[in-house]
Amino acid sequence: MLHFALRMAAHRIASLLAVACAVLGGAALITATGVLAESGLRSQLPPGRLGGAAVVVAADQEYHPPGDLPIALPERATVPAGLTARLARLPGVTAAVGDLGFPAALTDPQGRLVPVADQDPAAAGHGWSSTKLLADPRIEGRAPSDATELAVDASTGLAVGDRVHVTANGGTATAYRVTALVHATGAGIYFSDRTAAQLHENVRTVDLIGLRTAPGAEERVASEVREAVAGTGLKVLTGAGRGVAVAPGVGSARSLLVLLSGSLAGIVLLITGFVTAGALGVAIAGQRRDLALMRAVGATPRQIRRLAAAQSTAVTAAALVPGIALGYLLADRFRALLVHRDVLPPQLPLTFSPLPALAAILLLVATVRFAARCAAWRTSRMPATEAVAESRSEPRTPSRPRTVAGLLLMAVSLVLSVPPLLQRTLIGASATSIAGIVAAIGLALAGPALVRAAGEAAVRRLRPGVSAPTWLALSNVRAYAQRVTGVISPLAMAVVFVLTYTLAQTTVLAATADDTRTGTTAGYRLSAPALGGLPTDTLSAVRRLPGVRAAAPVGTTTVVWPYRMFDDTETESASALILTPAAKDVLDLGVTQGSVSGLTGATVAVSSEVAGPRDARLGARIKLFLGDGAPVEATVVAVYDRGLGFGPVVLSRDLAAGHTTSGLDQSVLVRTDGTATAERGLTALAAARPGLALSDTAPDTGADTPPEVWVNLAVIVVLLGYLLLSIANRLVAATAQRRTEIAALRLVGTTPRQILAMMRREAGVIAVAALVSGAALSALPLVLLGQGFLDRPWPAGPGWLLPAAAATVVVTAYVTVELPTRRALRVPPAEAVRAP
Numbered sequence: 001m002l003h004f005a006l007r008m009a010a011h012r013i014a015s016l017l018a019v020a021c022a023v024l025g026g027a028a029l030i031t032a033t034g035v036l037a038e039s040g041l042r043s044q045l046p047p048g049r050l051g052g053a054a055v056v057v058a059a060d061q062e063y064h065p066p067g068d069l070p071i072a073l074p075e076r077a078t079v080p081a082g083l084t085a086r087l088a089r090l091p092g093v094t095a096a097v098g099d100l101g102f103p104a105a106l107t108d109p110q111g112r113l114v115p116v117a118d119q120d121p122a123a124a125g126h127g128w129s130s131t132k133l134l135a136d137p138r139i140e141g142r143a144p145s146d147a148t149e150l151a152v153d154a155s156t157g158l159a160v161g162d163r164v165h166v167t168a169n170g171g172t173a174t175a176y177r178v179t180a181l182v183h184a185t186g187a188g189i190y191f192s193d194r195t196a197a198q199l200h201e202n203v204r205t206v207d208l209i210g211l212r213t214a215p216g217a218e219e220r221v222a223s224e225v226r227e228a229v230a231g232t233g234l235k236v237l238t239g240a241g242r243g244v245a246v247a248p249g250v251g252s253a254r255s256l257l258v259l260l261s262g263s264l265a266g267i268v269l270l271i272t273g274f275v276t277a278g279a280l281g282v283a284i285a286g287q288r289r290d291l292a293l294m295r296a297v298g299a300t301p302r303q304i305r306r307l308a309a310a311q312s313t314a315v316t317a318a319a320l321v322p323g324i325a326l327g328y329l330l331a332d333r334f335r336a337l338l339v340h341r342d343v344l345p346p347q348l349p350l351t352f353s354p355l356p357a358l359a360a361i362l363l364l365v366a367t368v369r370f371a372a373r374c375a376a377w378r379t380s381r382m383p384a385t386e387a388v389a390e391s392r393s394e395p396r397t398p399s400r401p402r403t404v405a406g407l408l409l410m411a412v413s414l415v416l417s418v419p420p421l422l423q424r425t426l427i428g429a430s431a432t433s434i435a436g437i438v439a440a441i442g443l444a445l446a447g448p449a450l451v452r453a454a455g456e457a458a459v460r461r462l463r464p465g466v467s468a469p470t471w472l473a474l475s476n477v478r479a480y481a482q483r484v485t486g487v488i489s490p491l492a493m494a495v496v497f498v499l500t501y502t503l504a505q506t507t508v509l510a511a512t513a514d515d516t517r518t519g520t521t522a523g524y525r526l527s528a529p530a531l532g533g534l535p536t537d538t539l540s541a542v543r544r545l546p547g548v549r550a551a552a553p554v555g556t557t558t559v560v561w562p563y564r565m566f567d568d569t570e571t572e573s574a575s576a577l578i579l580t581p582a583a584k585d586v587l588d589l590g591v592t593q594g595s596v597s598g599l600t601g602a603t604v605a606v607s608s609e610v611a612g613p614r615d616a617r618l619g620a621r622i623k624l625f626l627g628d629g630a631p632v633e634a635t636v637v638a639v640y641d642r643g644l645g646f647g648p649v650v651l652s653r654d655l656a657a658g659h660t661t662s663g664l665d666q667s668v669l670v671r672t673d674g675t676a677t678a679e680r681g682l683t684a685l686a687a688a689r690p691g692l693a694l695s696d697t698a699p700d701t702g703a704d705t706p707p708e709v710w711v712n713l714a715v716i717v718v719l720l721g722y723l724l725l726s727i728a729n730r731l732v733a734a735t736a737q738r739r740t741e742i743a744a745l746r747l748v749g750t751t752p753r754q755i756l757a758m759m760r761r762e763a764g765v766i767a768v769a770a771l772v773s774g775a776a777l778s779a780l781p782l783v784l785l786g787q788g789f790l791d792r793p794w795p796a797g798p799g800w801l802l803p804a805a806a807a808t809v810v811v812t813a814y815v816t817v818e819l820p821t822r823r824a825l826r827v828p829p830a831e832a833v834r835a836p
Contacts, residue, residue, distance in 0.1 A: 018279040018729035024323035025722040026272035031327025034356025040257030045243030049186030051135025053210030058245040065571040072252030075627030078205035092217030098206035103532030121532035122662040127196030133210040134184040141180030151180035153187035170536040277371040284375035301380035308376035406446025413439035417781040420788035436500035439777040440493035447485030469757035495774025503795040510796035511789040515645025522586035522669035531691040533664025547678025550585030553665035560625040563614040586669040590641035598637030599652040607643025626659040731816035743829035767813040
């Protein structure tokens, strides 16, 4: 059977080219998605400044929901300081260091910030003993010994003896003298241990504990440490696992890769399956005569189906190798895009293994074999004589079950279009693109019946004097409805995909921007990212400025919110604002119940989109886990409408205190009287304090576009390229298979010019049908999306999108029909008819 399959594949290689391209592109997309998923689960960060510690004891920076993947916690959870002395007494431990990290930033005498490489300003300050955790450090100078001395990373360009100012843990800038330069990976700013403890302000906890061990004692010490901390919830890290303890915020990016790959997996598998199955349908349709003749000489139905599956598998095997290689390359380029757009930290590497390739092989081989058997099913089940007779035509009546299934999928897509009206969230918006694609799949199934009906109606309405090419084109559409549907449906899916996926993103972005713009009554934002947070006296200094009407601190963190849904526990990790009661003067969250003034103590405000479904109405007590994993119970004191712009939950400053990495406010929102005096005062304040940054809260078009938008745009471009390439190959293959039909027309007197005119009219019918059906299938989901998110029956997005999609469809249809037709016309008709 394999021998026959290979010979048939070699004989019909042109018709199988579309299958090869579909498999190659599908393998690349599935492999790339698999690499992202595996990296999110298994990738390890470099140990950085902990490279010299054999064993690291740190808090668990993950929340573990039952029966689901762990959720990363980005805020630093601490370790009891008293544990350091206990672990130092273990046999084999040569040094035990309780590492402290706190906000610290350097400025030179001219007031210019001095950056410290590979250090987050929110945790750049450490005690001198932490240098023992560095891997092979080279110290130039001496250790700092009093409260006015420090050591710095050698990459800062400073020299021993230089004078600098340091803003540490929200304090005022203080003068220090550099006593040492530290040459090591991940080095930061080092104070004397006594000074570091004073700056850290919490003597009961440390960020982590690093242990150096005697040669060969690492495994034994790690085992004893695990026994010592058993039941405390602390983690013992060795080897490659130490990197996650360096910066929890960086480690949490792994969860983003898992979420990103999960969101991509569904759409990638749907499109890959659709394109591959469609390409196989076209290829097998071109071999119906061969299969029918084999039935006539005694092949059983099972052998016919096995033969179709075997030849398709052979083509798949040839396309998988370059496709998988391209997938690994695509994953690496996609990571570079994520790093460039600050979605991923540069320290996080990808994990490459054979697992994504194996997943691509299994999924595509299974899809191809199943689709090939389905495509050959009708021919294999028909009597031999009837199969030969039908091999040059199509069934007179489209399959009724297929038509019903397609219409049912279209009906399901109508139901899937409703969520944006009920839930003004990202989940609600994501239903729009899914609804469109489900409808496009329904069109592919019900298409033959719909195209045949439309073709018959068009032929009946033709005027008596219509030209021969037009009559032939419409007659072909009616007679070969299944073939025409095979090229209309993928083009329609491309239109649906571009419109729904792109406009869903732009509509959510517009709704979010509208919420933020409408809800921000402050005109200015003062922040200090280079300092790790705002100095503590910044708020009072701002409020004293002339013309300032109101000022309030604002921060962000992450919360994990478990809630009951349909008698099951769901868990969501979401960004949360940190506000004080003063926020009511600079923000308007659209409060419908309660008041932001009540945000004191253990209290929260929640979005109206989640208040009902999660039983978090006004006055309710809800359970949350803060960004460091601390469990809390809080009372709901306000419910607001602008959840897209401000997130599903807002924490009081009191509730979040002590549960963020830096412990400092991230920014201050300022509302002024609008005079130039107030603006000059804010500008002068920012200029007088190095590290402060003043910005306007008014949105600057394109300047604050979230990086997720660029990521989604890249995904759209890649998937659209795959779709168009596959569609072009299918159109070329479908047209090339008509060489006998074209030759027969020439033998009965049709001129090449008339044949070209007929094929162009068919291409026009295909392009118009694809555009109309694609726009029609997208219309309802997009209307409901616009109504739900923007209170108007149309989405937000670029006006050129639909014309661009139309132009692409028209060019694709005409070029991929014109070129193979001209090639077929170069073959003498008698020779083409004799060819198998």
